[in-house]
Amino acid sequence: MLQAFKSALAAVVAWVVADQVLRAPMAFIAPWVAVVLVRSTVYRSLAQAIQQMGAIALGTVVATACGMALGVPALAMAVVLPLVLLVGNWPRLGDQGVYGATAALFVLTAGEPDLDAAVARVLESLLGAAVGVGVNMLVFPPVHLRDAEATVRQVVEEAGRTLRAIADGLEDSWDRHQARNWQQQARRLFRLIDQARAALEHGTESARWNPDRRRRDHLRRIREPYRHVVSVLEQLTDYVADLARTFAEVADDDFAPPRPGSDTLASYARFLREIAAAVDAYGQAVTGDDPAAARACLDRRVHGVRLAHDRLRQALLDTDGGDAEWVALNGALLTDARRLADQLLPEPPQPHGPQEPAR
The missing domain is CATH 1.20.58.220 (Phosphate transport system protein phou homolog 2; domain 2)
Incomplete structure (x- = not known):
């Protein structure tokens, strides 16, 4: 129950900071990342935050580049998704590799890909990761005995x-x-x-x-x-x-x-x-x-x-x-x-x- 409430708290904080304070163009990404990074241990939150950010950055960059080059979202999906899903199976990404494909879909289905939007998505993901890890670390950090x-x-x-x-x-x-x-x-x-x-x-x-x-x-x-x-x-x-x-x-x-x-x-x-x-x-x-x-x-x-x-x-x-x-x-x-x-x-x-x- 405590972890569930902490996840909700992380999502709310990430949304308020991204939407109300920073006026981010895609503020929903911050709570989306934050809510899944309140893990059962602080160490796991940190490790999976690094893995998830790597996967999101990969999916965002590859999808943006292909989307801008090909100009057709469906064709870009056909090229990008197999590549990102294969790379997502890399053991160093753990079970966070799937977020690379999710990030790529966000890029290719949310309008015309451009460099500024890609940078905004990565920064908003970083914000969400920082909030999720911070809440898990500072609010009743979990100790399992x-x-x-x-x-x-x-x-x-x-x-x-x-x-x-x-x-x-x-x-x-x-x-x-x-x-x-x-x-x-x-x-x-x-x-x-x-x-x-x-x-x-x-x-x-x-x-x-x-x-x-x-x-x-x-x-x-x-x-x-x-x-x-x-x-x-x-x-x-x-x-x-x-x-x-x-x-x-x-x-x-x-x-x-x-x-x-x-x-x-x-x-x-x-x-x-x-x-x-x-x-x-x-x-x-x-x-x-x-x-x-x-x-x-x-x-x-x-x-x-x-x-x-x-x-x-x-x-x-x-x-x-x-x-x-x-x-x-x-x-x-x-x-x-x-x-x-x-x-x-x-x-x-x-x-x-x-x-x-x-x-």
């Missing part, structure tokens, strides 16, 4: 939910269909990880060229801790995916080794619940309101994971010879789980620091 926090929380919650679902299934009689559902949940975790990484990059971008120094410094301070969080959660997701795939294979009727005994499965279920509890505590240490208390809880939970890991390892070692292949198959998963538990503890992320409001 909540999306990153929300997606990290979502990954944590989904990971804990998946681990508990697997634990519940192991204590009951699970089948191949249920194991496939666990795999689908793991794939959803990968998508959430991608969203978290994209949200973090978007938040980082919002700090670039942002005049609000306090918020900019806050975002830069939390950038690396949050990247560490996403990295740890990605490893957790790999572990959950491997675990779900393993149990899907075990549930397959053609799988050679027998299922583990109920005691082994009960130990595995307890181990997964301890991991889920540790992940919950890790999420609170990252995004909660009291990271110090959450860190103390995380220490206890990680200790519980290690104890559960030791009990599970002993349970696997105590299985009879028929379960030897099962032990070998899960050895790598147990190692990964221990590594994950160790990584949650040594350098606890502290992204909060002094509390800063985020927009």
Whole structure:
């Protein structure tokens, strides 16, 4: 809503300046440019303003030259538009290349092309770009942190939910269909990880060229801790995916080794619940309101994971010879789980620091 009102404000300011103050001949161009340059970050507004101005200048100059040379608007369109549209696909123009064709159409359909009109169009576009970028930079410059926090929380919650679902299934009689559902949940975790990484990059971008120094410094301070969080959660997701795939294979009727005994499965279920509890505590240490208390809880939970890991390892070692292949198959998963538990503890992320409001 704030960005929508800022876009409207930019358009109004650009129109008043162009029409009422400067008496520009084509004042409508200024608000047309300004309204689309109030972007989600200041950096994006600046970058796209440069790209858009390049495209508009190109379209205006080429259309003016061809229009003056050919004298027939339809023929000039047939020559100019293919050229401008092709150049508009240049990667350096990003998604702003289409404005070159739009500017060319304005020139060729608004009357007889001439040099003075071309200069006026480019200057009015510059005015609109300056107003759009200025409004976005000076009026509540956008800072994006909540999306990153929300997606990290979502990954944590989904990971804990998946681990508990697997634990519940192991204590009951699970089948191949249920194991496939666990795999689908793991794939959803990968998508959430991608969203978290994209949200973090978007938040980082919002700090670039942002005049609000306090918020900019806050975002830069939390950038690396949050990247560490996403990295740890990605490893957790790999572990959950491997675990779900393993149990899907075990549930397959053609799988050679027998299922583990109920005691082994009960130990595995307890181990997964301890991991889920540790992940919950890790999420609170990252995004909660009291990271110090959450860190103390995380220490206890990680200790519980290690104890559960030791009990599970002993349970696997105590299985009879028929379960030897099962032990070998899960050895790598147990190692990964221990590594994950160790990584949650040594350098606890502290992204909060002094509390800063985020927009």
